[in-house]
Amino acid sequence: MTCPSCGGELELQDDFFVLTCSHCESVLRIVMPEIPPAFMVRRKASQREAMFQLDRYCREQGLPFVSGAQVTPVSYPYWKLDAVALKVRHTTYEVETTDTDEAYDDSRTEEREFTAINLAPVSVTRLATQSTSGVPCSLGLRTDYLRMIPFSQESTEPDTTYYSVNVREDLARATAFKGVVEAGKIDYANAAKNSTEIFGSRASVIHFPYFRVDSVTPEGIRTFYIDGVTGKVSGSAEQTVDSPVLEMEDSSAVQFGALKVSLHRCGNCGVDLPATRSCVYQCHNCGRIAFLESHALLQPTLLSVIGTVKESTHFPFWSMQFAEEDQSALRKIFGGILMSDRIMVPAFKIRNTEAMYRLCKRMSAAAGRIEFAQIETLSPASAPATVSLREALTMVELLWHRDLAGREIRTNIDSGFNPISVQLAFVPFAKEQYFYVDAALKAVTFEAGALA
Ligand SMILES: [Zn+2]
Ligand SMILES: [Zn+2]
Known part of the structure; x- marks a missing residue:
């Protein structure tokens, strides 16, 4: 590309x-494909550096010095899955209650329960090809700052062997999030009530470079995998003459979007x-x-709160209008959004999903008391809308589940969550020390530090 x-x-x-060509x-504008896109990480470490690190590693580990080994530049694909986890955790604890009448009697205990609900982003990488001993099965946390380029035939390095993806996305997803889901069941007493649900997962593939070094030992072959970015040894495997020979599966049937x-x-x-x-x-x-973005629900007009307010930032919200028949049920969600006929999802990024949930809830409730009008000109004070409508629709589904998880009585909309139209609405907020306070009602606040 x-x-x-x-x-x-x-x-x-x-x-x-959107980015600027260096x-x-x-x-330039990047148009993401409907199917998972594939990226690659360029090799940064030279073969010399890699061998230097390997020698050092062998010395430290008391392994024989590797010389005359065969070095092959390779690249393994990883699935990268990003989602949001909704975690519900119950904790029971005992409190002592002392009876005043019988002071010397044993104090009694009472059981109390504490429920913690929280939304947190999860990002997992998983080897997208059959597991090969020595090759790390995950890239860890580094995917947050790795520099990548789109994977294409033209961008590949000619000396490198690229392994193809032969683990299906749905299987990768199932195993990747299994650990996240099962972590909630460790507390056996509350395992039945605790839950972890995964929402809105996005998938992409990252091709990551290694150097494979095969050295012959008296017992067989020792293979090292050296990270192509840091040059450090990331894994090794020993193969003796008795080791089973791995059968390579067919090359990938998995298609990627350009x-x-x-x-x-x-x-x-x-004009630009x-x-x-x-x-x-x-x-x-x-x-x-x-x-x-083009979307069937999206109305091309913009809304803003009536009356301009000086020294404020106009934050964008996706204003999702619901059908008449869903409105009464809707008003009960988010702990009651009163006379509101819409859900207001922040169209700007908020670092903490819990904070996003609270803002969505408060703004949805407040929207019923705020007057909006159509605008022709975007105010220079408006903040960019960095959350797409598609992301916002996934988000509202998630926030709704988050809300239901925290309540005893469940309000269900049988027809599902079906907005009939969506508009982008700007709401002015004034900054007051560490908070943004909405200028129209002075009722909705959020922490300035929560802005991503
Ligand atoms: Zn250019
Ligand atoms: Zn123009």
């Missing part, structure tokens, strides 16, 4: 959709749009408002 303007290679980070400064790059320009007049990451833009030249 290269820049459509200058042909230069593009380097990507995990969270992107070669020609063109503003990323597309287009120039980030106004569709009406053609700003490189801010947002789902909505207004062209500074011709004034046209454009959404990057």
